[in-house]
Amino acid sequence: MPQKGQANQADKETLESKLIGLRSEVEALQREVRYKEEQMRNLIKDTLDAQEAERECISLEVHDGVTQTLASAFQHLQGLESTELEGTHAKQLLLQARTLVKQAIQESREVTNSLQPATLKDLGLVTTLRYEVEQLEGETGWKIDFKADDMRLPQNVEIGLYRIIHEAINNARKHAQTKRLRVRMTSSGNLIRVEVRDWGAGFNYSCGETSRGGGTGLLSMRRRAELLQGTCNIESTPGHGTAVSVEIPFSGQREQYG
Template sequence: AAMDFSEVRERSAAREASGAERERATTGSPLQRLLDAALTITGATSGSVMLLDTEAARLSVAAARGLDDRIVRNARPKLGASVAGWVAATGEPLLLGDPHAMPIPRSPGREDVGSSLCLPVRGRGQILGVLNLNRGGQTRQFSEEDLQRGLVLAAVASTLIELTRHADQLQEARRQVERFRLELINAREDERRRIARELHDNALQSLADFIWQLTACKRLLTVDPPRVRGELRRLTRSLRSTIKEIREICQDLRPTILEEGLLPALQAYVAEFARRTGVAASLQWTGDQPRLRPEVESSLFRIIQEALNNVRKHARARKVRVHIAVRGGRLRVRVADDGVGFDPRVLSRASSRGLGVANIRDRAQLLGGECMVTTAPGQGTRVSVGIPLDAASPSAPAPRPGQPEGPQ
């Protein structure tokens, strides 16, 4: 039978009179507003929406009205352990008209309930939670028509839960994108400071010395011409050395050899690293050698470059090995040294950015991959990075930060 609208208005007015209770409730949430509408439509005097935590196999209250605060705070029933738990476990709705004829004992503190609707909330073939609606012992019991209305409301609750979760995921993705943006800005500023420091400490100082030496040679032209020739020879050697340093800085900024592919660029860089540092550095590539998107190849090059810079700055290593493997639809990079290692707890501190690990991790995540560092004092350090190849090929769209990689 259709509900009398005057009855609806009376019930709504009665609930509005409970101002203190409304202040305690989270009236702003979509699920709370849905629950309030469900109470009005079905004539229930109290109720709740409970969400299922699949990992813990427990329900928790996401919205409530007309229930004791202790019940709301403490209600975390296991699957099958209460009326709501039984509905969540079986997926079957319950219309409970006789409080003594329940398949599951009523929860403590709920003896005043005369009739209940407990309805499963489904989404994409899974149980998302439970919609509970109650009437006090002095009101009429729920009917089959109320059950049908409740099932419609449970379907609406399912849509709201799905939309809320998608909104939460979108918000988290936005926060992650913003964090990555700030990390990239910081990394870019760190790189600019490093370049400025290298130019100031080496190339610019050398150029200042050249000016001084040329000025000295100008004075010597009239006093000791043979000595000028020797000074000019020394000046020429220094100038060539400075030009080489500037070329190395430019090569670090954008290795032109990357245009030939990642492997040739890494072979050249690892060989140059060994020559510069005296560390025995080796490179091994196993599996296919696919061409990747330019930005992916550049990022992988930077990851290995950063890892080798860490070896040079911190490891005091004699040997370092770079191993790249392509298998199972993934490209894996491992940089392992035999250096002094460090306490892995340092990685959780703000100072870990000085180790370059944060930059490596950020670059890996931007490629849809992950980074793991294995180390211990006196046992060397191993940096491992893995990225999905399906998102790295030249024809694939760039992955979003935090985007799931699909089944492994």
């Protein structure tokens, strides 16, 4: 018959081997979770890359197709204007057609631009934002305090930041009911910092959730920052406004791109 001490020793060994088994199961599960997370990140990245490629493609199609056709229709109408037309009615119709075609050209340019601004690739993020902020001030009567360090970043970083800043500004425009907005983009050391702040309505935001539900904008800003190995922090207080702060690590040469 085994002694009491021997029995305890056997129980202890069984428990230890169970514990080792459990530990290795936990480790296997943790590896599985990490693998799935990596897969998810890759999937999101591929989706966003495909979305950008698609946007560029549609933008080129519209630019080279509809916009060009409208531009030549506009020229024909201008040519007709200088010829003798019988009756004021015909002249009026011509003028109306010309106005509509001009409007359609403007609209198709806006579509092209919103899909992917040509200036983003050619002149870079800072110049594009400066121009768009000026346009927005003109359209809305807002006072936008815009300051950005001069920099060119790799294309994927510029596109990612452009989409984040655009969404933050759009949200302020749609939801904040304010005319005061600040946009900052600075580069110091190995960090690019972006902040879009408004002093408007604000909202309840905690753990990535809004009390009012809403769309996909906030989520997509955070995902885009993560894809650039950075962070996107959203702080909002009802009645006091909202701040979107993004930090992206970047140690490459800033002037090399463009």
